[in-house]
Amino acid sequence: GAVVSQHPSRVICKSGTSVKIECRSLDFQATTMFWYRQFPKKSLMLMATSNEGSKATYEQGVEKDKFLINHASLTLSTLTVTSAHPEDSSFYICSASTGTSGNNQETQYFGPGTRLLVL
Amino acid sequence: DAKTTQPPSMDCAEGRAANLPCNHSTISGNEYVYWYRQIHSQGPQYIIHGLKNNETNEMASLIITEDRKSSTLILPHATLRDTAVYYCIVRVVGYQKVTFGIGTKLQVIP
Numbered sequence: 218g219a220v221v222s223q224h225p226s227r228v229i230c231k232s233g234t235s236v237k238i239e240c241r242s243l244d245f246q247a248t249t250m251f252w253y254r255q256f257p258k259k260s261l262m263l264m265a266t267s268n269e270g271s272k273a274t275y276e277q278g279v280e281k282d283k284f285l286i287n288h289a290s291l292t293l294s295t296l297t298v299t300s301a302h303p304e305d306s307s308f309y310i311c312s313a314s315t316g317t318s319g320n321n322q323e324t325q326y327f328g329p330g331t332r333l334l335v336l
Numbered sequence: 337d338a339k340t341t342q343p344p345s346m347d348c349a350e351g352r353a354a355n356l357p358c359n360h361s362t363i364s365g366n367e368y369v370y371w372y373r374q375i376h377s378q379g380p381q382y383i384i385h386g387l388k389n390n391e392t393n394e395m396a397s398l399i400i401t402e403d404r405k406s407s408t409l410i411l412p413h414a415t416l417r418d419t420a421v422y423y424c425i426v427r428v429v430g431y432q433k434v435t436f437g438i439g440t441k442l443q444v445i446p
Contacts (some may be wrong), residue, residue, distance in 0.1 A: 259435060312434065
């Protein structure tokens with residue numbers, strides 16, 4: 218299947234600093250990427266939909282000024298957690314959509330996740 | 337997206353087939369059934385998807401009932417590495433978001 222990478226895989230930062238997480242589709246182009254967060258023993262919760270060349274669409278309750286998303290190319294989306302606080306500590310996961318091609322249906326592939334710990 | 341119902345947990349003996357059920361009684365005609373799994377502390381892994389015909393790939397088989405109101409994911413010979421949370425999702429293909437439920441926690445026992 219298609220490969221999606223995330224960087225970094227783990228990050229520890231001080232409260233008040235900003236952290237950038239990168240999501241890359243390695244072997245396909247993705248006009249749409251998605252960002253999720255996951256708390257321990259909970260399911261994934263969609264934060265926002267990232268569209269190449271346009272503004273991201275945020276889910277209800279997600280602060281767009283807090284979680285900045287940039288999708289500058291067909292293979293890269295970034296999530297920046299601004300002025301991070303301990304409650305932002307979580308597992309952040311991105312996914313990328315392959316889009317439809319001929320008879321193939323669209324499938325989303327997920328990155329390995331980034332574990333953020335804010336002290 | 338249609339809602340799905342899965343048992344919260346299941347056990348399976350190593351080497352045996354694991355059959356994971358999913359109910360999606362409100363599925364509409366243009367919605368596909370997708371299965372993903374998440375091994376501890378990793379991102380979800382795509383397994384298989386289908387519309388109405390049974391599907392098979394190198395990882396698993398997907399059996400969808402004729403009325404499409406339920407499906408079963410079959411791992412033919414479960415190994416310890418198949419221990420994970422399995423998510424059944426129904427959605428319209430396209431650039432649509434994936435909504436995760438609680439899934440089924442499969443424990444493969446030696």
